[in-house]
Amino acid sequence: MILNFWVLSQLLGLAVVLLLSIYAALQGIRILLRWRPGSATEEQLELEKRSYLVSTLVQYALAFQVLSLLLFVATADYLAGFISGAMCAFGSLNANDYGFRALAVKIAAIFAYSSWLVINYLDSRTVDYPLVKQKYALLLLLLPLLIADIYLEVRFYTGIKADVITSCCGSVLRSLDNPYGFVAMRFPGELAMLLFFGSVSAAAVLHLVHLRTSRLAFPAGLASLAAFLASLLAMFTFLSPYFNVVLFGLPTQHRCPFEVLRSPAVGYTLYALIFTAGVSGSMVALAELLKRKNSLREDATKLQRTLARLSLAALAGSLILSLAFMLFFYSVVGTIFYH
């Protein structure tokens, strides 16, 4: 069990998010049970007021969740100092079964909170609030996700043993017969490369088509989600060495997705672009779903276009950044393909 300032603050942050979410959920249940649209009773007025509170609480919870994701990676990086064999966040997260699971749940939570906020934003702009029931039912689903997040993280911290040697990126992400590959997943690097460039360009093209013709919003949203996953996969396989070699002069076997964060300007920009493209892009598909409600159509279309533009810009940004570093790499090493 490791209990230090980093872990304590992380748990404090999560406790705050949990408190906010429980409070929001309690309000949500009340609204769910008593909501009578069209009635002019004092209670209905009070419930409408409370819906503002709930949306504020969830907005804050999302903001804190994003901070908590950043801090979680930073904490894992810090903990590497205590864990035999760990050199950075990868080694710490790999120290037991819960590290990467907690990370995955945290990322999923960001998508879930964002979806809720999109629904809420559109719903609160209408007069008749057509989505109240769905909205507050969904709110109750956010809570288990958060509890899973806290559970996994606590298990992760309590499960860390300083005397058990963990495998870090240097040993896990390298294998001789599979030069670009992610050994922990046995994933061929060439395929990851194809998936990354394929899905990122597909998502960008689909967004463009969607913006031009107002069609293909669903495929564009799904492609954004695929591009997001492919980008993360790319960072675990073939993409990270370009950054690591150029920024830090590390050997090409150093296939670590966290190393790039040691250069905050590049690292956080890259991940911010990947997350922005993924979250806003996939919300395009959600907005398409919401368009089916008549009273939402106008606002949903407006929001959808904004999200599509944002996603397009972020996709282009991450693609340009990646290509730029591949180019730098080429100018240093003399080849794009390293073996």
Added chain:
Amino acid sequence: MSLRKHLNILDYAVHFMLRRRGKNIATVLVFTLVVFMLASVVMMMGSLREEAENTLALAPDITVQKIVAGRQGLVPLSYASRIQDIRGVSRVEGRIWGYYYDALEDATYTIIGVEHLPFRVVEGRAPRGQEVVVGEAIAKRKRIIPGDRIILRDHRGNYVKFTVVGVFSPRSSLQSADIIAMPGSIAREFFGIPDDRANDLAVYVANPAELTNIAYKISLALPDARVLTRQQIRETYDAIFGWRSGVFLAAIFGAILAFAILVWDRASGLTAEEKKEIGILKALGWSTEDVLEMRTCEGVLLALNSYLLGIILAYIHVFYLNAPLLRPVLLGWSTLYPSFELMPALSLEDLLLIFMVSVVPFMAAVIVPSWRASTIDPDEAMRGV
């Protein structure tokens, strides 16, 4: 157009706050104090970690001590040759070192015997004969520069004269601050250590991957030895720093909770005048969301200002003034050291950490009061109920 609206709300929030300076200053003061304490601890810990990391870079791969009746004793040099026989060991050195109490300064120094100094950390040259290189803190305290003499009392009680030929550079002051380095044979004579003994053995291993294995073999071959690897020492350092700061911060968490309650209380207690103002805004056509945004801007402005102020003050406190408020708490062993300077070490992650513990609870505490203020009915508010 919509950005313009948000900017106007922000502008209004600034004026709203400035008109209630007295009420907000108290919050800012307490908030700044909380951030200041937190940031001071985090910065000091970061600096100490950096220091330890720097010194450890010079430590041997494995240190072997001899344990006699449960206490550390002198190691026979014959052990060195037995360790040298283990495959994978590249070099074994017997080290001579010890503590020296300087009654004049009421401080304890560490005297080490060295054959060749790690030159990276030294200004000046390695000592030969009756010469020494001293740590930066000693040099400062005793006002010594290379070329000066110092007099030390050896184990027989004789006063021995040494010429100072160098000063350890301040880059690694945690360990080198209190060090006096002299040639090994001179140190042996000074402490009266027999020729066939040493304080401990420094073992260097060619391949770091074999370190654990070799350490295990040494402990099997020499049952009365205590074998420490660099990794173990490093983990001990981390654990001590982590534990000390953990205890201290656990206490601060209590303060943060109290602070959150204070903020909640202050934010909920709207004056009649504030209520009236919000009522007028709503009557003029501001929506609940607009008022909520205005109140949120207020909270964010307050939090960010206090956060930045606290960070700046802590930076000055720790790195310019050398943390006078924290030193006694966090450096329990500081009596060993005359004094040493903390090197600035502050990362983006540290700032994020402090943000998480101070700004996040604060913002969470003001949500409900802000919401309450923004859902006031205009007629009720203007009537001043």
